[in-house]
Every structure is written in structure tokens, then in C-alpha cells.
Amino acid sequence: MPRRRPKKLDQLLGSQRLQQFADFTEQHQRWQQLLRDCFKEQPLEQLLPHCEVIAVRAPSLILQVSSAAIAQRLKTEQGRIITYFQTHATPTVTSLEIRIRPSRHLSTEKAPAAPPKVEVKESDTVRKLREQAELCDEPLRSQLLALADKYSSP
Known part of the structure; x- marks a missing residue:
């Protein structure tokens, strides 16, 4: 079986796959900014570190959250989030899909120390x-x- 020659750098940089990846990355950053703006407008700003836009596939906005409690809170605000994305996002959004994926860094953090016990004689x-x-x-x-x-x- 003949070995393929490695591609040159300009071939890699000019490839369609790289351009698709760059376009997706740019679009993802726009969606994240929309999510930040939406959460700042709503009373949800404290949840922002635990949420991320995975994709906007018409008609769904797909979010990833770090816990079920956050997912439930977003479900209660679902109408407002959808309305915000309908007016600001390019693809039409009519539903919200939430995926729960606990992040590793949250589970490795130390639990808060227990308050010291007061000794009562x-x-x-x-x-x-x-x-x-x-x-x-x-x-x-x-x-x-x-x-x-x-x-x-x-």
C-alpha cells in the first residue's frame, strides 16, 4: 500500500474542512454571546458559568448544563429564552433542548469545610x-x- 505524502501547509489552510470549522467556531461564539446577553436581560446571570450553547439547529436551541437543578431553572424560563433567540438568532428557534453533563472540574473541587463543632459541657x-x-x-x-x-x- 503506497504511503500518502503529507499535505503542505497552504493546502491545509485552504481546505474546505478548516473553513467549515472556522465558520462553526465563529457561529458558536455568536451563540454564546447571545446566551450571555439573554441571561443578563433575564434574572439568570448567576447560571451563566454552568451553561453553554452546543448548537442551534432549527428549530431547537441546544444547551449543555452542569446539573439537573440548573436544567430545571432554565425550563421554567424556557419561554423567555426562546423569545430572545427568536428575535436575535439567524435560524428560527421554537424549542429548547437541555442536556445535562456534569463538568469534571466541579466534582473535583473540595467540598466546603464543615463548621467547627461547638463543645457544650x-x-x-x-x-x-x-x-x-x-x-x-x-x-x-x-x-x-x-x-x-x-x-x-x-
Whole structure:
């Protein structure tokens, strides 16, 4: 089997595939800008880092989101998003398709640290239970005293 010769740089740069890719990239950037403008106009700006336009294939706008919660929020605002894209995008948009794909960088982030536990001395708790019991009527009084007796130190 004969080996093909490598293409020259001007052949690659002038190829139709490269031009199609460049056109798609430019169109994708326009769609992303439209999405940014739409979200700024709507009360959805905080969701923007979690959303991306995958494509606009008439009649659908296809978005990728990082979680089901964000997808649900966008579904509630679907009418406004479609209306915005109908007036500003070249292909006619009549439906919104949302694909959920969790991003890897979100899952690798550290979870927020748990708040430090406040140590309460047992004797303080028992003392407070007894004080509260003195202020209460029966049967709550006897229940609080029984609870204080249960947790008092021997």
C-alpha cells in the first residue's frame, strides 16, 4: 500500500474542512454571546458559568448544563429564552433542548469545610434543662427533669 505524502501547509489552510470549522467556531461564539446577553436581560446571570450553547439547529436551541437543578431553572424560563433567540438568532428557534453533563472540574473541587463543632459541657446542658424545668408546668416539668437526670454525670 503506497504511503500518502503529507499535505503542505497552504493546502491545509485552504481546505474546505478548516473553513467549515472556522465558520462553526465563529457561529458558536455568536451563540454564546447571545446566551450571555439573554441571561443578563433575564434574572439568570448567576447560571451563566454552568451553561453553554452546543448548537442551534432549527428549530431547537441546544444547551449543555452542569446539573439537573440548573436544567430545571432554565425550563421554567424556557419561554423567555426562546423569545430572545427568536428575535436575535439567524435560524428560527421554537424549542429548547437541555442536556445535562456534569463538568469534571466541579466534582473535583473540595467540598466546603464543615463548621467547627461547638463543645457544650454536659453540666451546662443539664443545668439549663433544670432551669427551664423550673419555669414550666407539669407534665413538661417532669419530662425535662427526667432528661436532665438522664444526662447528669454520675
